[in-house]
Amino acid sequence: MSLDLDGLALAPELADVMQRLSIVGARLQRLIARNGIDQDLAAARGTNAGGDGQKALDVMADAAYMEALKGSAVAFYASEEEDEILTLGPGTLALAVDPLDGSSNIDVNVSIGTIFSIFPAADTAEASFLRPAREQIAGGYMIFGPQCALVVTFGDGVHHWILDPDTGRFERQPDFAPIPKDTSEFAINASNKRHWPAPIRAYVDDLIAGEEGPRGRNFNMRWIASLVAETHRILRRGGVFLYPGDSRKGYERGRLRHVYECAPIAFVIEQAGGRATDGVHPILDQAPDSLHARTPFVFGTAPKVKRIAHYYDSPEVAAAMPDEHLMP
Ligand SMILES: O=P(O)(O)OC[C@H]1O[C@](O)(COP(=O)(O)O)[C@@H](O)[C@@H]1O
Ligand SMILES: [Mg+2]
Numbered sequence: 001m002s003l004d005l006d007g008l009a010l011a012p013e014l015a016d017v018m019q020r021l022s023i024v025g026a027r028l029q030r031l032i033a034r035n036g037i038d039q040d041l042a043a044a045r046g047t048n049a050g051g052d053g054q055k056a057l058d059v060m061a062d063a064a065y066m067e068a069l070k071g072s073a074v075a076f077y078a079s080e081e082e083d084e085i086l087t088l089g090p091g092t093l094a095l096a097v098d099p100l101d102g103s104s105n106i107d108v109n110v111s112i113g114t115i116f117s118i119f120p121a122a123d124t125a126e127a128s129f130l131r132p133a134r135e136q137i138a139g140g141y142m143i144f145g146p147q148c149a150l151v152v153t154f155g156d157g158v159h160h161w162i163l164d165p166d167t168g169r170f171e172r173q174p175d176f177a178p179i180p181k182d183t184s185e186f187a188i189n190a191s192n193k194r195h196w197p198a199p200i201r202a203y204v205d206d207l208i209a210g211e212e213g214p215r216g217r218n219f220n221m222r223w224i225a226s227l228v229a230e231t232h233r234i235l236r237r238g239g240v241f242l243y244p245g246d247s248r249k250g251y252e253r254g255r256l257r258h259v260y261e262c263a264p265i266a267f268v269i270e271q272a273g274g275r276a277t278d279g280v281h282p283i284l285d286q287a288p289d290s291l292h293a294r295t296p297f298v299f300g301t302a303p304k305v306k307r308i309a310h311y312y313d314s315p316e317v318a319a320a321m322p323d324e325h326l327m328p
């Protein structure tokens with residue numbers, strides 16, 4: 001057993017899937033640590049269904065998870081790297097995965113990861129995933145960086161393990177505390193500013209105006225270009241992440257995918273007392289219309305995410321709202 005699940009009272013088939021995911025995660029961490037010694041994990045390998053360039057590690061991670069889940073309770077396997085949903089066998093679960101998130105960071109030694117979402121299997125493969133994200137029974141990620149960590153919610157708080165590289169075991173840590181509310185960090189790819197919708201531009205302009213602006217205080221910006229790394233930071237110290245839809249061709253619904261990126265991250269963030277929306281409406285209340293559907297994605301400290309939604313009504317009013325009026 002590489003993962004200590006004592007006390008979580010998981011159904012045996014779900015516990016078995018978590019063990020299998022963690023074993024692949026520990027293997028990927030070792031593989032990534034040897035990138036450049038054994039092979040080039042960032043080598044181009046073609047394009048996936050979403051039209052994104054695939055790298056060697058994208059393809060290897062996808063194959064490793066798919067292989068590891070054969071014989072498990074996972075009947076339907078959906079992946080960023082697979083055009084269609086695959087049927088692995090009889091089973092009671094459906095699993096969606098972004099096998100390797102943050103691919104642009106594979107060859108620059110920056111944290112990358114895996115994002116996964118688990119539903120009860122429905123009658124068909126499509127029905128198992130094209131459904132309100134609130135029906136997930138598990139959502140989480142593994143992050144491969146200075147540490148390898150597993151973060152997952154089963155709807156009962158946000159659980160956390162850190163891989164001990166000496167033993168290959170994931171050691172259970174205290175559950176994540178509620179997301180801090182007083183952090184002044186925001187994460188957005190500011191190079192796309194000219195393409196953003198007006199409310200997002202107004203919100204970010206007010207942050208950048210700092211203490212001379214309507215918010216009356218200074219803010220700090222981060223952009224790692226690894227969703228798992230941004231999520232891990234926000235879980236730990238608060239803040240807000242935005243990847244809005246924009247006017248670039250193909251980015252009308254943003255860049256991030258509902259099924260295997262936004263839905264599981266939204267589940268974790270809400271379970272940690274935060275909020276996750278498409279800018280206005282909670283992600284967990286939405287059902288995607290296709291497997292690789294994109295969605296605008298805003299998540300983090302709840303009052304910040306609520307304030308952003310108010311910018312779609314009136315930027316002036318939203319900028320002046322005291323944080324305490326926006327508390328969940
Ligand atoms: O390169 P951009 O446009 O800043 O987008 C960065 C975002 O794209 C992603 O890398 C997309 O994920 P993949 O690497 O799995 O395609 C996110 O991890 C990250 O938040
Ligand atoms: Mg991704």
Ligand SMILES: [Mg+2]
Pocket residue numbers: 058080098099100101102103
């Ligand atoms: Mg990916």
